[in-house]
Amino acid sequence: MLGAALFVVVISPASSTQREKSAFMDPVLALVKVEPPGATEESAALAAEEDGPAAEPVEPASPAPQADAPRPTGETPVVPAARPSVRASDAPAPRYRSVRMCVTAYCACSACCGRNAKGITASGRSVRANGAKFVAADTRLLPFNTRVCIPGYNSGAPVPVLDTGRAIKGNRLDVFFPSHSLARKWGSRWLTCRVYEK
């Protein structure tokens, strides 16, 4: 019993060392041992990559946005801002109508507004209201505070109707300028203006 136990103890380490030696000595076994760790991982990775695009056609498209995603991540504020801006531009689109109007310029001087010019518009607001960017209109068609976009005036941003006049009838607008020279420089021109419903 004891002899057999000792014999086994002695032999078992010897057999293990022999197996290791034989493994290194034998090129076939060495290749078998070396290949599986490297080859299995690479083959598995390749298989996963090959299976992905082949099995799912969507993946080729999804990696592209993901590849682009890291670039916009720095611009993430821009992307969300661009989408609302598109929605915002789409939203007011049905709110205005384009109207061809004769747009003349004027200022607060007595030549433009008569002797009693006091710098107060017909709406009661000062000519300084809205940064002195406003228009006079036929209030029967465009009531006070109607917002109008006039190409070339106020950078194309909407301005309110704050003034009116006896001579301002129908499709006519008078854009206000802080000086008579600027008003004369504008002169009078027919323009396609946007009249906002609200």
Ligand SMILES: [Zn+2]
């Ligand atoms: Zn003037």
